[in-house]
Every structure is written in C-alpha cells, then in structure tokens.
Amino acid sequence: MSEPKTLLDKLWASHEVLRREDGVSLLWVDRHLVHEGSHHAFAKIAARGLPVAAPNNTVAVVDHYAPTRTRDKIADPQVVRMIDTLRQNAKSHSLRIFDLDDPAQGIVHVVGPEQGLTLPGLLINCGDSHTSTHGAFGALAFGIGATEVAHVLATQTIWQKKPKAMRITVDGVLGVGVTAKDIALHWIARLGTGGAQGHSIEYAGGTIRGLTMEGRMTLCNLSIEGGARFGMIAPDEITKDYIKGRSYTPRGDQWLAAEAAWDELLTADDAVFDTEIHIDAADIEPTVTWGTSPEQALPISAKLPDPAKLDAQKSELAFKALEYMGLSKGQNLAGTPVDQVFIGSCTNGRIEDLRAAAAVLTGRRAKVPGLVSPGSQLIKAQAEQEGLDKVFTDAGLEWAASGCSMCVGMNGDLVEIKKRCASSTNRNFKGRQGRGARTHLMSPSMVAAAAVTGEITDVRTLLQDRNI
Amino acid sequence: MVGWEIYDGRAKVLPLANIDTDQLIPARFMSVPRSEGYGSYLLHDMRRDASGALRLEFPLNGASPATALIAGANFGSGSSREAAVYALVDAGYRAVFAPSFGDIFASNAINNGLLPARIEPETYEELVSWIGASFCDVQIDLQNGCASFGGKEVDFQLDETWRMKLINGWDDIDLTQQYASEISQFGKIYAQAAPWAVPLVSD
Numbered sequence: 001m002s003e004p005k006t007l008l009d010k011l012w013a014s015h016e017v018l019r020r021e022d023g024v025s026l027l028w029v030d031r032h033l034v035h036e037g038s039h040h041a042f043a044k045i046a047a048r049g050l051p052v053a054a055p056n057n058t059v060a061v062v063d064h065y066a067p068t069r070t071r072d073k074i075a076d077p078q079v080v081r082m083i084d085t086l087r088q089n090a091k092s093h094s095l096r097i098f099d100l101d102d103p104a105q106g107i108v109h110v111v112g113p114e115q116g117l118t119l120p121g122l123l124i125n126c127g128d129s130h131t132s133t134h135g136a137f138g139a140l141a142f143g144i145g146a147t148e149v150a151h152v153l154a155t156q157t158i159w160q161k162k163p164k165a166m167r168i169t170v171d172g173v174l175g176v177g178v179t180a181k182d183i184a185l186h187w188i189a190r191l192g193t194g195g196a197q198g199h200s201i202e203y204a205g206g207t208i209r210g211l212t213m214e215g216r217m218t219l220c221n222l223s224i225e226g227g228a229r230f231g232m233i234a235p236d237e238i239t240k241d242y243i244k245g246r247s248y249t250p251r252g253d254q255w256l257a258a259e260a261a262w263d264e265l266l267t268a269d270d271a272v273f274d275t276e277i278h279i280d281a282a283d284i285e286p287t288v289t290w291g292t293s294p295e296q297a298l299p300i301s302a303k304l305p306d307p308a309k310l311d312a313q314k315s316e317l318a319f320k321a322l323e324y325m326g327l328s329k330g331q332n333l334a335g336t337p338v339d340q341v342f343i344g345s346c347t348n349g350r351i352e353d354l355r356a357a358a359a360v361l362t363g364r365r366a367k368v369p370g371l372v373s374p375g376s377q378l379i380k381a382q383a384e385q386e387g388l389d390k391v392f393t394d395a396g397l398e399w400a401a402s403g404c405s406m407c408v409g410m411n412g413d414l415v416e417i418k419k420r421c422a423s424s425t426n427r428n429f430k431g432r433q434g435r436g437a438r439t440h441l442m443s444p445s446m447v448a449a450a451a452v453t454g455e456i457t458d459v460r461t462l463l464q465d466r467n468i
Numbered sequence: 469m470v471g472w473e474i475y476d477g478r479a480k481v482l483p484l485a486n487i488d489t490d491q492l493i494p495a496r497f498m499s500v501p502r503s504e505g506y507g508s509y510l511l512h513d514m515r516r517d518a519s520g521a522l523r524l525e526f527p528l529n530g531a532s533p534a535t536a537l538i539a540g541a542n543f544g545s546g547s548s549r550e551a552a553v554y555a556l557v558d559a560g561y562r563a564v565f566a567p568s569f570g571d572i573f574a575s576n577a578i579n580n581g582l583l584p585a586r587i588e589p590e591t592y593e594e595l596v597s598w599i600g601a602s603f604c605d606v607q608i609d610l611q612n613g614c615a616s617f618g619g620k621e622v623d624f625q626l627d628e629t630w631r632m633k634l635i636n637g638w639d640d641i642d643l644t645q646q647y648a649s650e651i652s653q654f655g656k657i658y659a660q661a662a663p664w665a666v667p668l669v670s671d
C-alpha cells in the first residue's frame with residue numbers, strides 16, 4: 001500500500017518530470033509570471049541566444065515600478081527604463097503583458113488570480129518571494145531568483161528539492177476585527193521568521209475553511225515571512241466560486257475536467273506531516289509589528305518588550321529594533337503616534353481589504369496623511385463603483401493607481417526617514433519603505449483605525465457602533 | 469560559472485542576525501544593469517551615512533576588503549532579489565558563514581558561486597570571539613566541508629547537491645538541456661492528462 005499523501009505530495013508528483021539521484025526534482029512549470037525586476041533573467045537568456053520556451057505559459061506584469069500618480073509622464077528615467085525593458089522583452093518573446101494602460105494591470109500576485117491564470121493544481125513561479133500567495137488556490141507556487149527565472153524561461157522547468165511538510169491548523173471563530181493578516185502575524189510571532197524554513201506549509205482547519213479567497217491569499221502570501229517558500233490551502237467550493245468565469249479560466253468540458261481534478265487535491269486524513277502546529281482562533285487579537293522583523297509582532301493590547309527580559313538571541317535584536325523604530329520598552333503598543341498610513345500591496349490590496357478599511361473610515365476624517373493603492377486597476381474600478389474611493393478621499397487619504405507602490409518604494413512612493421507608517425504590507429525590514437522609514441505591519445482595518453486616531457489603535461473600539 | 473574547491477581569503481565578522489535582503493541591497497539600486505557592478509551597493513544603508521560617506525565604525529569598512537563573511541542567523545531572509553547575492557559577489561565575497569539562511573537567498577548564492585556555509589550557533593559564537601573586530605585568514609575546503617580560520621578548524625553544512633554544483637561550476641540550463649527529450653515527453657503526457665491546465669487565450 002502506498003503512503004497516504006499530503007496535498008504537497010500530490011502536487012509534487014503531478015509536476016515531477018524526473019528526479020535525480022541526489023533527490024532533486026525537475027518540475028514542470030504551468031505559469032511563469034515576470035515583472036520589471038526580471039530584467040537580469042531576460043539578459044541571461046539573451047546572452048545565450050535562447051528563446052522563451054513556452055511564451056503562452058509566461059505572463060508579464062508591470063507592477064514594481066508602476067507609477068501610482070501620473071502615468072502618462074513619468075519623471076524618473078530609471079523607472080521609464082525598467083518598464084520599457086520589460087515591454088521590449090515581452091514584445092520580442094511574444095508574451096502577454098499587463099502594461100500600465102491595461103485595465104487589468106496590477107500587482108502580479110493580484111492579477112494572476114483575478115485573471116484566472118492561477119488555478120488549483122498548477123505549479124506557478126515568479127521572481128518574487130510572495131509568489132506563495134497563489135498557494136491559496138491549492139497550487140504549488142514559490143518565488144525564485146533571477147538565475148532560476150532564466151532557467152524557467154529557457155526550459156519551462158525548475159530544479160527543486162522537495163521541502164518538508166508543515167501543517168498549521170487553525171480552529172475556532174475569529175473575533176470581530178480579527179483577519180487573515182492577524183492569523184499570519186500571530187503564527188510568525190510564535191514560530192519566528194525562521195520557524196518554517198525548509199518547509200512547505202499547508203493551512204488547514206475550520207477557521208481557514210471559513211476564510212474568503214482574499215483572506216486565504218493574505219495568509220499564504222505571508223508564509224515567506226515565516227521562512228516558508230510555499231504556503232497552500234486545499235481547494236474547495238469557495239475556491240471554485242472565485243475562479244469560475246474569469247478571463248483565463250477553463251470553460252465547458254475543460255471546466256468539468258478541472259473540477260474533477262481539483263476535488264482530488266486534498267491531504268489524506270492519515271497523512272503525516274513533519275511538523276504540526278495548532279492555533280486556536282480565539283487566541284488571536286488584532287496584531288501589529290513593533291520592530292524590524294515580522295516576528296516582532298504583538299497583540300494590540302500588549303506592551304512593548306523589555307529586551308533585557310528576552311532570551312539572549314532575541315534580546316539584542318529587540319534592543320536594536322526599538323532603537324531603529326524610536327520606541328521605548330514597556331510602552332503600550334496602542335497609542336503609538338503614526339505620521340502616515342498606507343493601504344495596498346499584494347498582501348492586503350484586494351477589494352475585501354479596501355472594504356474593510358472603508359468600513360472604519362466611513363464618515364470619519366484621517367488625522368494623518370495616507371495613500372491607498374488598490375492591488376489592481378480592476379479592483380480600483382470596482383472600488384470606485386462601490387463608492388469606496390469617496391470614503392477614502394472624504395477621509396483625506398489619497399486614492400491612487402495600482403502597483404507595488406509603498407510596499408517596496410521602487411516607483412518613488414517612499415516613507416521619509418524616521419517617519420512612522422501604519423501599513424497593510426508584508427515587510428517591516430529596516431529601510432523597506434524608504435531609508436530610515438519605520439513600518440508597522442497590520443491589517444487594512446487596523447491601518448484605517450490608525451488613520452482615524454493618528455495613532456496605533458485597536459480597531460475594535462471603532463467598530464462598536466458599526467454593523468460589521 | 470567557474471567551479472572552485474579550495475579557497476584562500478580573508479574573513480570578517482558582521483555580528484548581526486537577520487540581515488535581510490532589503491539591507492543587503494536597498495531596492496532603489498536594483499534597476500542597475502549587472503554589468504555596472506553591484507559591489508558598491510552592498511549593505512549600502514548600513515555602511516554609509518545619509519550623505520553617502522562611509523561609516524568608519526562599520527565592520528566591513530576596513531582598509532582592505534574581506535572575501536568571506538561570518539554573520540548571525542537568518543542571513544538573507546526576505547525577498548527573492550538575486551541582487552543581494554550580486555552585491556556580495558561583486559564586492560569580492562566568496563562565502564558567507566551563518567547559522568541559517570533564507571531559502572531563496574541560499575539557492576541564489578549557489579547559482580552565483582557564493583558559498584552559503586551553515587555553521588552551528590555555538591561555532592558562530594566561537595568565531596565571533598575568536599576573530600573579534602579584526603580580520604582573519606581563512607581557507608575553505610568545499611570537498612571536506614571545513615574551513616580553517618587562522619588555525620581554528622570549523623565544520624560547515626552544505627547540501628550535497630549544492631556542494632557538487634559549486635565545485636563543478638555547473639550551470640542549470642546546460643544541465644537541464646540534457647533532459648530535453650524527457651521534458652518534451654512529459655509536456656505531451658501532461659497536456660493530455662490536464663488539458664485544463666494549458667492557458668486559454670483570454671476572451
């Protein structure tokens with residue numbers, strides 16, 4: 001009898017072209033997403049005179065350098081060059097490109113699912129670590145470096161050693177104002193940024209099954225912040241409902257065949273994981289980072305740690321983080337004044353995120369400036385149809401076009417030195433949002449709450465009189 | 469990529485954990501073509517003050533450059549940006565010794581001939597006190613998985629596949645092209661088994 005299989009086992013087996021003696025597998029790649037940052041990889045295949053092996057499986061998206069304010073006249077020549085290089089590469093290799101003027105342009109990890117390019121059972125690669133997002137559909141999705149991008153372009157395959165399997169099971173009911181972002185920050189704070197290194201995570205349990213696709217994507221997106229290259233959730237009816245009828249979704253008989261295949265993508269009841277983690281949803285509060293690593297996160301009700309009381313390894317990091325962040329030990333996390341806010345990114349720039357933030361902001365004014373950049377232009381249009389843009393602008397926030405924007409600052413949307421930003425993004429690394437910038441990661445509704453009060457705030461206090 | 473087996477160089481300690489890819493190379497330098505070199509951007513915002521001048525107290529700003537780095541746990545965590553590796557390689561580094569590495573960083577390193585040598589946390593602590601703030605000669609022996617830091621012998625861990633790749637200077641594309649017929653065979657069977665997986669043209 002064969003071993004009971006995990007979702008990872010099944011996805012791996014269906015893509016394995018061959019396995020070398022040393023245990024490394026050559027895997028077939030179904031979708032390869034490229035962006036401006038892929039210029040090194042295109043240069044590498046050009047140097048060898050190689051074509052793109054499967055142009056139909058390769059999609060280009062302008063996102064990392066996409067201007068969010070004026071698109072017709074870009075001031076920075078470097079940004080122009082990066083975008084033009086991608087255009088030229090897409091053109092010369094006949095790739096579908098979601099360019100700045102495309103109504104469906106957006107962040108690569110938002111566009112893939114939104115277009116139906118991301119499907120259960122596929123292997124998806126992109127030269128970006130948050131490719132783990134697509135695992136929310138029950139796909140094998142992972143970020144790769146430039147040399148690997150060149151390899152996928154040239155061969156439509158990738159060498160990869162099968163990771164160990166970890167399962168994070170979350171059961172119970174999430175409290176009001178607690179989101180997928182909080183689940184992610186909660187487990188990363190508990191296990192540490194290296195906690196899932198070398199592992200593929202499968203998220204399971206009643207709480208996960210109850211999440212929308214947007215929530216599942218947020219959770220899988222952040223897997224990499226806990227050290228895992230992959231995060232995945234078995235597909236179900238919620239997954240199918242999301243996918244059905246999108247631009248690239250299979251149709252007719254193909255849809256039926258796909259559904260039958262996807263129904264098989266479940267971990268067997270008696271399958272064994274290398275590591276099992278259990279979390280009770282009731283233990284999760286709105287969670288906010290206070291330091292310069294995603295693991296330096298605490299429930300909103302907490303006080304900042306005293307580095308002297310932490311173990312030796314964490315102590316020095318905590319000390320340095322507090323110093324960089326301009327915070328003192330023992331102070332309440334809630335009540336920390338912020339200078340600005342940002343809502344967007346592939347982590348939390350989807351329609352549900354904008355709705356959650358708008359629900360807090362409706363009828364209120366922001367005390368600090370802020371930027372809202374939807375995950376895609378389609379989301380932007382939908383939000384405008386729902387009147388969410390008005391909520392943001394009435395509150396005093398800026399409503400902009402889609403791109404990676406202040407998540408990474410490549411397009412020039414930066415946080416200034418020593419400014420504190422409440423942000424719905426994924427990395428609070430030193431300098432991530434700009435040199436010397438101080439980033440606090442939190443959910444979009446928590447960002448909205450920070451905007452309203454001008455300080456880090458428990459969003460639940462602002463939801464009391466609202467029907468959500 | 470040129471393979472290597474024995475390497476003689478100079479080691480330096482950067483006694484910090486969690487040096488992530490955003491610190492190794494800030495995003496604003498990543499639009500530069502590789503041919504221009506990435507060495508001067510390595511750890512840019514740690515090495516330089518706001519005016520761009522080198523901070524003299526920073527460990528890597530010594531008179532003569534190191535070629536092997538000893539750093540704290542979780543080195544290279546964060547993004548997939550291979551530019552983080554380019555910055556190290558272009559600044560002359562051949563190896564990083566640390567208790568753990570970001571997964572994508574480590575595979576990027578191998579693809580550029582840079583050794584991500586995993587050492588025990590205790591070994592790391594020993595090296596930090598052994599070398600301190602000065603430089604130290606190092607000889608790295610890839611085949612045997614050990615290094616000598618000015619006479620102090622240290623073992624390191626390296627995935628077997630990665631060891632072979634570094635020693636032979638293998639290039640994955642060349643390697644994979646040997647399997648061209650297996651790949652095209654697989655592609656055909658796969659297209660029949662999962663026709664829905666082939667992207668349609670959008671409507």
Ligand code: SF4
Pocket residue numbers: 063064107108109128130345346347403404405407408426
């Ligand atoms: S939004 Fe941020 S994390 Fe997401 S793809 Fe863009 S830069 Fe990467």
